[in-house]
Amino acid sequence: MTALAVLIVAGPLAGPLAAAMRARARVAGLASVAGALVSLAAAIALLAAQLHRAPLRGWAGFLYVDSLSGFFLLTVAGVTLLAAAGSVAYLSAEEDAGTLSAFQVRLYFIFFGLFAALMLASLETGNLGLLFVLVEASTLASAALVGLEGKARSLEAAWKYVIISSLGVTIALAGTLFLFYAGSALHLTSDQRLTWPYLFAHAAALAPQPLRLAFLLAVVGYGTKVGLAPMHTWLPDAHAEAPSPASAMLSAALLNTGMYAIIRFLAITQARLGGTFPRVVLLAFGFASVVVGVLFMVRKGNFKRLFAYSSVEHMGIIAVALGFGGVLGLYGALLHTLNHAIAKAVLFLGSGDVALRYKTREAAGVRGLLTAAPVAGAALLLGSLAVLGSPPFGLFLSELTIVRAGFARASPVLPLLLLALLAIAFIAFARTTMGMATGHEAVPEDPYQGRAAHWTSAIPLVVGLAALLALGLWIPAGLNTAIMHSMAAIT
Amino acid sequence: MEKLAATSPAGVLLDLSGVLILLLAFACLGSKLFNRYVAYYGAQSVVLAFAAGVAASTFHSIQLWVLAGFTLAIKGIGIPLATRRLLLRRLALGRDAAISAGLSTSLIAGGGLTAFAYLVTRPQLLPHGVVAAAVVPLSTAVILLGALAMVLRRHTVAQLIGWLIVENGVFLGAITLVATFPFIVEAGIFLDIAAGVLIMLVFVSGLTRELAEASAAELRGLRG
Numbered sequence: 001m002t003a004l005a006v007l008i009v010a011g012p013l014a015g016p017l018a019a020a021m022r023a024r025a026r027v028a029g030l031a032s033v034a035g036a037l038v039s040l041a042a043a044i045a046l047l048a049a050q051l052h053r054a055p056l057r058g059w060a061g062f063l064y065v066d067s068l069s070g071f072f073l074l075t076v077a078g079v080t081l082l083a084a085a086g087s088v089a090y091l092s093a094e095e096d097a098g099t100l101s102a103f104q105v106r107l108y109f110i111f112f113g114l115f116a117a118l119m120l121a122s123l124e125t126g127n128l129g130l131l132f133v134l135v136e137a138s139t140l141a142s143a144a145l146v147g148l149e150g151k152a153r154s155l156e157a158a159w160k161y162v163i164i165s166s167l168g169v170t171i172a173l174a175g176t177l178f179l180f181y182a183g184s185a186l187h188l189t190s191d192q193r194l195t196w197p198y199l200f201a202h203a204a205a206l207a208p209q210p211l212r213l214a215f216l217l218a219v220v221g222y223g224t225k226v227g228l229a230p231m232h233t234w235l236p237d238a239h240a241e242a243p244s245p246a247s248a249m250l251s252a253a254l255l256n257t258g259m260y261a262i263i264r265f266l267a268i269t270q271a272r273l274g275g276t277f278p279r280v281v282l283l284a285f286g287f288a289s290v291v292v293g294v295l296f297m298v299r300k301g302n303f304k305r306l307f308a309y310s311s312v313e314h315m316g317i318i319a320v321a322l323g324f325g326g327v328l329g330l331y332g333a334l335l336h337t338l339n340h341a342i343a344k345a346v347l348f349l350g351s352g353d354v355a356l357r358y359k360t361r362e363a364a365g366v367r368g369l370l371t372a373a374p375v376a377g378a379a380l381l382l383g384s385l386a387v388l389g390s391p392p393f394g395l396f397l398s399e400l401t402i403v404r405a406g407f408a409r410a411s412p413v414l415p416l417l418l419l420a421l422l423a424i425a426f427i428a429f430a431r432t433t434m435g436m437a438t439g440h441e442a443v444p445e446d447p448y449q450g451r452a453a454h455w456t457s458a459i460p461l462v463v464g465l466a467a468l469l470a471l472g473l474w475i476p477a478g479l480n481t482a483i484m485h486s487m488a489a490i491t
Numbered sequence: 492m493e494k495l496a497a498t499s500p501a502g503v504l505l506d507l508s509g510v511l512i513l514l515l516a517f518a519c520l521g522s523k524l525f526n527r528y529v530a531y532y533g534a535q536s537v538v539l540a541f542a543a544g545v546a547a548s549t550f551h552s553i554q555l556w557v558l559a560g561f562t563l564a565i566k567g568i569g570i571p572l573a574t575r576r577l578l579l580r581r582l583a584l585g586r587d588a589a590i591s592a593g594l595s596t597s598l599i600a601g602g603g604l605t606a607f608a609y610l611v612t613r614p615q616l617l618p619h620g621v622v623a624a625a626v627v628p629l630s631t632a633v634i635l636l637g638a639l640a641m642v643l644r645r646h647t648v649a650q651l652i653g654w655l656i657v658e659n660g661v662f663l664g665a666i667t668l669v670a671t672f673p674f675i676v677e678a679g680i681f682l683d684i685a686a687g688v689l690i691m692l693v694f695v696s697g698l699t700r701e702l703a704e705a706s707a708a709e710l711r712g713l714r715g
Binding site for chain 2: 182
C-alpha cells in the first residue's frame with residue numbers, strides 16, 4: 001500500500017528525469033506520459049484497495065490516504081495523464097516552430113513533472129504543516145510554467161500568480177496556526193497529533209473562537225489557490241499565458257488541490273461548530289465566484305481567459321455545493337470536481353491546438369474550426385457543451401445533483417439564483433465557442449503545418465470526451481462507492 | 492508543556508522581541524526608500540532569530556536552535572543580501588514612487604489594523620495552554636501590516652518585501668507553538684521561502700528587462 005502511494009508521486013518524475021538527460025520534446029513528453037500512466041494506475045489500485053480497508057497511515061502521520069484523498073488522487077492523476085499526452089504534441093510543435101528553445105522545453109518538462117508530483121504528494125499527507133509546504137512548492141513549480149515563454153505578458157502573469165498565491169497560502173498557514181491554537185487543550189506535541197485525522201477525531205476538544213478564525217483564514221488562503229472570488233485575480237492571467245497543457249493542469253488539478261484542503265478544514269470545523277457557520281462562509285464565497293465568473297464570461301475576447309473564468313464559476317459551484325451540504329450537496333461537489341476536471345482539461349488542450357494553428361488567443365480571430373480542424377473543433381464544441389452542463393455529459397448530472405441539494409434545504413431562493421446564473425453562463429460561453437467552431441475559416445496568412453494536426457494531439461481530447469460522456473450516462477459502481485466512502489470520511 | 496509566563500525573563504524577552512518586530516514592520520510601512528525596506532526586513536529577521544533563540548533556550552530544544560540559525564542565515568543575511576545585490580544595485584532602485592497612499596495614511600491604517608488584530612486575538616480569547624499568548628496578537632498585527640504594505644505599494648520589489656514581512660509574522664506566531672510544528676515542516680517552509688524569493692527575483696529581473704520599470708503600476712497588459 002505504501003509502495004503504491006510512493007509510486008503515485010514518483011510516476012510524474014519520469015518526465016523531469018528524461019528532460020534532465022537532455023531529451024527532446026517528443027521523448028521527454030512520452031516519458032511524462034508513461035510516468036503519468038503509472039501514476040494513474042497506482043491511484044486506481046490504491047483507491048480500489050482503500051474501499052475495503054482502514055485509511056493508509058504511516059511515517060508519523062505524514063502519510064495519510066483515505067477515500068477522500070484517493071478520490072482526489074484519481075482526479076489529479078487522470079488530469080496529469082491527459083495533460084502529459086497533450087504536452088507531447090504541443091511542445092513538439094513549439095520546439096519545431098522555434099517559439100521555445102530546447103532549454104525552455106527541458107524546463108517545461110522538469111517543472112511539469114515536479115508540479116504534478118507535488119500536487120499528488122500534497123493530497124497524500126495528513127500533516128497540515130506539510131500540506132502547506134507542498135502546496136506552496138507546487139505554486140512555485142507552476143509559476144515557472146506560467147512564466148516559461150519569458151515575454152512581458154507571461155512574466156507579468158507569473159508575477160501576479162506567484163505573489164498572490166504565496167500570500168494566500170501564507171494566510172492559510174496562519175489559519176493552520178490558529179487551528180493548532182484551538183487545539184492547545186489537546187497537547188499537540190507529537191507529530192502524530194498534528195495530523196488532520198487526529199484533529200477531526202478530537203474536534204470536540206477544540207476551542208471554538210480560534211477555530212472559527214482558522215476556518216476563515218483557511219478558506220481565504222487556500223481559496224486563493226482555488227480561485228474563489230475575490231481572490232481569483234491571478235487566475236485568468238495565469239491560465240491565459242501558460243502553455244495550454246500547463247493551463248489544463250492549473251485549471252483541472254491545482255484548483256482541486258486547493259479545494260481538497262478546504263474540505264479538510266470544513267470537516268474539522270463542522271464537527272465542532274456545526275454546519276451553519278462554515279456553510280454561510282462557503283455559500284458567500286461560492287456565489288461571489290459564480291457571479292464574477294459569469295459576468296466576465298460575457299466579455300468576448302481571449303478564449304483561454306473565457307475558459308479560465310469558467311473555472312472560477314465552476315469552483316464557485318463546488319463551494320456552493322459544499323455550502324448546501326447534506327448527502328446530495330457533498331456527492332454533487334465531489335462528482336462535479338471530477339467532471340469539471342476532465343471537461344476543462346479537454347477544453348484547454350483543445351485550445352492549445354487552436355492557438356497553435358491560428359497563432360492567436362483571441363476568439364474573434366478564429367472561425368470555421370469544424371471544417372478546418374475537425375477534431376479540435378469538435379472537441380471545443382462538445383467540450384463547451386459539456387462544461388456548460390448540457391446532457392448527456394457528466395456535468396449535467398453533477399449540476400443537477402447540486403441544485404437538488406439546494407432545494408432540499410429550506411429556501412428555494414439560492415438554487416434558483418444558481419440556475420439563473422448557469423443560464424447566463426450558457427449563453428455567454430456558447431456565444432463565443434459557437435462562433436469559433438462554425439462559419440467560414442478566415443485563412444491564416446501563414447497556415448500552420450506542424451504537428452498540432454498530428455493524431456497524437458487528438459488522443460487526450462477523444463479519451464477525455466469519452467470519459468465525460470460515460471460519466472454522464474453511468475457512474476461506475478466503484479466510483480460511486482469511492483464517493484460514498486469519501487463522504488463518510490468527512491462527516 | 493510548561494507555559495512561558497509573561498513575568499519570566501524569557502517571557503519578557505519574547506514579548507519585547509514581538510514588539511520590536513511589530514515596530515520594524517511599521518518602520519517599513521513608513522519609509523519610501525528601497526534599501527530601507529530591505530534593511531528593516533533584515534533587522535526584523537534578526538530579532539525573529541533572537542526570539543527563536545529565547546524559546547530554544549527556555550525549552551532546551553535543539554530543533555529550535557537550528558531554526559534560529561536558519562532564520563538568521565537565510566532571512567537575516569541571505570535574502571537581504573541577495574535582494575540588495577541582485578535587485579537594488581543592478582536595477583539602480585532608489586526611491587519608491589509607486590505608493591498609492593501617503594505615508595501618514597499608511598501608518599494610520601496600520602495602527603487601525605494593529606488594534607483590529609488585538610481585538611480579534613487578544614489573549615483572553617485564546618484557549619489556556621497557548622505558550623506566550625501575548626505574542627499572538629503581535630504576530631497577527633505583523634501579518635496584517637505586511638499585507639497592507641503589499642496592497643499600498645505597487646512596485647514588485649516592495650510587494651516581495653511585504654510578503655516576506657507577512658511570512659515573518661506567521662513565523663513569530665509559530666514560535667509560540669514551540670514543539671508542535673515538526674522539524675521537517677519548518678525546514679520545508681524555509682526551503683519554500685528561499686525558492687520563492689529566488690523565483691521572484693528571476694521574474695522581477697525579467698520584468699525589468701521587458702518593461703522600463705518593474706512596477707506593478709505598469710503591469711496593465713492583462714485586464715478583464
